[in-house]
Amino acid sequence: MSLTVQVAGSAQTLPAGTSYAAALNNDKKFIAALVNGELRDLVSLAQDGEVIEGVELTSAEGLSILRHSTAHVMAQAVQQIWPQAHLGIGPPISDGFYYDFGNIDPLTPEDLDLVEKKMREIVNAQQKFSRRVVSESQAKSELAKEPFKLELVSIKGAPTDEVMEVGGAELTIYDNLDKDGNLVWCDLCRGPHIPHTGLIKAFKLMKTSAAYWRGSEKNPSVQRIYGTAWVTKEDLNGYLYRLAEAEKRDHRKLGVELDLFSFPEELGSGLPVFHPKGGVIRRAMEDYSRAMHEKAGYEFVYTPHITKSNLFETSGHLQWFADGMYPPMKLDEELNPDGTIRKPGVDYYLKPMNCPFHNLIYKSRGRSYRELPLRLFEFGSVYRYEKSGVIHGLTRVRGMTQDDAHIYCTREQMAGELKSLLDFVLNLLRDYGLDDFYLELSTKNAEKAMGSDADWEQATQALSEAAHASGLKLVPDPGGAAFYGPKISVQVKDAIGRTWQMSTIQVDFQLPQRFELEYQANDGNRQQPIMIHRALFGSVERFLGVLTEHYAGAFPPWLAPIQVIGIPVADTFNSYLDLIGNQLREHGVRVEIDKSDERMQKKIRNAQKEKIPFMLIAGEEDQAKGAVSFRYRDGTQVNAVAIEEAIRIITDSIKDRKQV
RNA sequence: GCCGCCUUAGCUCAGGGGUAGAGCAACGCACUCGUAAUGCGUAGGUCUCGGGUUCAAUUCCCGAAGGCGGCUCCA
Numbered sequence: 258m259s260l261t262v263q264v265a266g267s268a269q270t271l272p273a274g275t276s277y278a279a280a281l282n283n284d285k286k287f288i289a290a291l292v293n294g295e296l297r298d299l300v301s302l303a304q305d306g307e308v309i310e311g312v313e314l315t316s317a318e319g320l321s322i323l324r325h326s327t328a329h330v331m332a333q334a335v336q337q338i339w340p341q342a343h344l345g346i347g348p349p350i351s352d353g354f355y356y357d358f359g360n361i362d363p364l365t366p367e368d369l370d371l372v373e374k375k376m377r378e379i380v381n382a383q384q385k386f387s388r389r390v391v392s393e394s395q396a397k398s399e400l401a402k403e404p405f406k407l408e409l410v411s412i413k414g415a416p417t418d419e420v421m422e423v424g425g426a427e428l429t430i431y432d433n434l435d436k437d438g439n440l441v442w443c444d445l446c447r448g449p450h451i452p453h454t455g456l457i458k459a460f461k462l463m464k465t466s467a468a469y470w471r472g473s474e475k476n477p478s479v480q481r482i483y484g485t486a487w488v489t490k491e492d493l494n495g496y497l498y499r500l501a502e503a504e505k506r507d508h509r510k511l512g513v514e515l516d517l518f519s520f521p522e523e524l525g526s527g528l529p530v531f532h533p534k535g536g537v538i539r540r541a542m543e544d545y546s547r548a549m550h551e552k553a554g555y556e557f558v559y560t561p562h563i564t565k566s567n568l569f570e571t572s573g574h575l576q577w578f579a580d581g582m583y584p585p586m587k588l589d590e591e592l593n594p595d596g597t598i599r600k601p602g603v604d605y606y607l608k609p610m611n612c613p614f615h616n617l618i619y620k621s622r623g624r625s626y627r628e629l630p631l632r633l634f635e636f637g638s639v640y641r642y643e644k645s646g647v648i649h650g651l652t653r654v655r656g657m658t659q660d661d662a663h664i665y666c667t668r669e670q671m672a673g674e675l676k677s678l679l680d681f682v683l684n685l686l687r688d689y690g691l692d693d694f695y696l697e698l699s700t701k702n703a704e705k706a707m708g709s710d711a712d713w714e715q716a717t718q719a720l721s722e723a724a725h726a727s728g729l730k731l732v733p734d735p736g737g738a739a740f741y742g743p744k745i746s747v748q749v750k751d752a753i754g755r756t757w758q759m760s761t762i763q764v765d766f767q768l769p770q771r772f773e774l775e776y777q778a779n780d781g782n783r784q785q786p787i788m789i790h791r792a793l794f795g796s797v798e799r800f801l802g803v804l805t806e807h808y809a810g811a812f813p814p815w816l817a818p819i820q821v822i823g824i825p826v827a828d829t830f831n832s833y834l835d836l837i838g839n840q841l842r843e844h845g846v847r848v849e850i851d852k853s854d855e856r857m858q859k860k861i862r863n864a865q866k867e868k869i870p871f872m873l874i875a876g877e878e879d880q881a882k883g884a885v886s887f888r889y890r891d892g893t894q895v896n897a898v899a900i901e902e903a904i905r906i907i908t909d910s911i912k913d914r915k916q917v
Numbered sequence: 918g919c920c921g922c923c924u925u926a927g928c929u930c931a932g933g934g935g936u937a938g939a940g941c942a943a944c945g946c947a948c949u950c951g952u953a954a955u956g957c958g959u960a961g962g963u964c965u966c967g968g969g970u971u972c973a974a975u976u977c978c979c980g981a982a983g984g985c986g987g988c989u990c991c992a
Contacts, residue, residue, distance in 0.1 A: 365921090366922090465986085466921070466988065467920030468987070468989090469919080469920095469988055469989065474918080474989055478920060480920080481987070483987080509984095513928075522983050522984090526983065581990090646920095646990090647990060652991095653992080746992090758991080758992070760992095798992090800992095824952085826949090828949065828950095857952075858951090859954055866953080872952080874951070876950090892953085894952060
């Protein structure tokens with residue numbers, strides 16, 4: 258009997274019992290097969306009618322398989338060292354893999370070295386990965402000592418994609434066999450795997466941490482070990498180099514080095530202060546944002562940072578968001594001499610969101626349909642009581658300023674408003690130098706939502722249409738919405754490919770109801786407006802943090818704290834540079850002249866470390882020609898530029914918000 | 918909030934039961950120089966904070982605060 262299959266696009270007839278490896282000509286570059294769109298081991302047997310393609314180690318799928326197999330090697334090593342350790346799950350992740358273990362003490366860096374050493378032995382032993390289909394009862398008896406695996410076997414009925422140990426039609430165990438075919442170790446796993454461990458040429462264990470079993474706080478903790486694996490040592494080194502580069506961009510580090518901001522311990526966790534240089538950047542960002550909002554028809558409002566609790570009762574925040582709020586301040590309580598309450602106090606809360614305040618502005622008088630859309634904008638400071646473990650530099654803080662606006666419009670206006678809003682958002686982000694985006698659509702979380710399904714449906718639909726109209730990639734985020742409505746968030750990729758959630762646009766039918774917002778329609782009836790919540794920076798703090806990392810601290814001139822530094826070849830040229838500096842200042846340029854006692858070389862080094870966009874160097878030759886010499890941050894120099902030309906170059910780059 | 922690790926001068930880091938060191942930065946003096954570090958000198962620390970053990974704690978133990986890496990969560 259023979260099989261007819263498609264191999265790499267061409268029809269072939271093969272004898273029954275042919276493995277995928279053989280079907281693929283035993284080509285060593287393949288480490289797995291893609292069969293009818295599903296990944297399989299090479300040693301599995303081809304079936305009639307299948308469409309077969311080879312998977313190379315260097316492909317995305319190949320790398321995932323390599324990393325998954327490396328996770329198995331690590332688990333084997335861990336169990337060889339600590340036999341009592343229970344196996345959790347061990348999937349590949351971007352750039353690497355992890356494996357979770359129960360019943361094991363937290364690992365030290367020395368422990369990791371030990372595991373790595375054991376892993377090398379396993380790799381050198383070239384163990385084969387051998388797949389074996391088992392029945393549920395067989396699996397349960399073989400895995401009697403693995404409580405987590407038993408749990409996975411019993412949830413197999415409802416397989417989830419993220420648990421790759423089980424899933425698909427059958428349960429499988431992968432045996433690791435030594436050169437003589439003896440069983441060394443085995444693990445419940447869906448597979449596929451690389452043919453043998455010898456293919457693992459470059460790996461490294463990166464870090465350990467605790468994690469919750471199956472991702473839920475309610476479950477027990479497991480110890481997670483993260484590792485990375487690559488096809489070659491060069492790839493591994495390249496990855497480690499990229500990590501080191503990313504670390505150099507860390508805004509927390511640059512914030513200190515460039516004297517931009519700090520987190521004084523005295524203030525408490527997650528509460529930043531901005532130093533003068535950080536303040537310049539922040540003001541430049543905010544000023545430009547204000548100007549653009551003004552042009553786009555927004556009106557500016559101001560609201561206080563605290564309020565009596567009834568506002569947040571009306572808005573529903575105390576019902577749905579209390580965990581994220583600072584506890585209340587109780588004021589004005591009066592007691593009788595016996596200690597009983599004579600006059601109850603009032604709770605005041607720091608505000609976690611600006612929307613209720615803007616609603617009060619809307620409600621301050623009757624509104625006409627002629628006023629809609631009404632766009633209220635505020636740089637609003639909000640405070641959220643974030644759990645201590647989640648605070649992270651400027652990207653996750655407890656006190657922040659949102660560039661927050663609320664748009665009140667009619668149902669008919671909503672779709673158009675959303676489209677133009679998305680356009681406005683993306684253009685503004687581009688002006689700040691971010692131009693690689695995708696969108697995420699966060700929809701209703703059944704456990705944490707108020708309002709009718711129909712309203713949610715309509716709001717989600719409108720957002721979805723606006724998103725599609727933008728032409729950007731749209732990723733669904735089921736259950737990710739806030740309690741009052743669905744949202745689109747703009748995910749921004751930075752210069753080294755990391756994504757950040759920045760802007761959010763949310764449609765809200767609920768708060769207008771809860772606040773009983775109204776407008777008078779052209780037919781004289783009273784109607785309820787729809788509210789759109791939106792923030793472009795997300796928070797000014799986070800945006801500044803992301804920009805710092807995006808630019809690695811080398812801000813474009815329009816944002817740079819010091820735009821130009823004058824460096825004299827010797828101090829006799831100080832006054833000549835002062836002349837140029839004063840002209841630049843008249844154009845509003847932030848310029849300093851370095852008149853310190855240092856040598857010129859040292860001044861250049863200092864300016865370089867401060868990442869100042871323009872160094873203007875002047876000595877005898879320049880002065881004689883009425884010129885200056887440019888040095889840029891990348892080391893290039895342009896000598897003998899006439900003063901007028903120099904001023905034009907600098908002011909143009911600032912005006913155009915160009916990077917230099 | 919959970920798990921682990923960390924906290925010594927402004928920064929980066931040595932050190933270690935008998936109250937401390939380096940480099941850079943700061944300050945002073947000399948040097949006046951053409952594209953990433955001139956030389957010499959001076960000053961700077963309740964060793965994060967609070968308890969405990971000890972004749973003696975910055976060092977060992979406990980707790981807190983802050984930080985870092987994850988988990989969970991999120992602008």
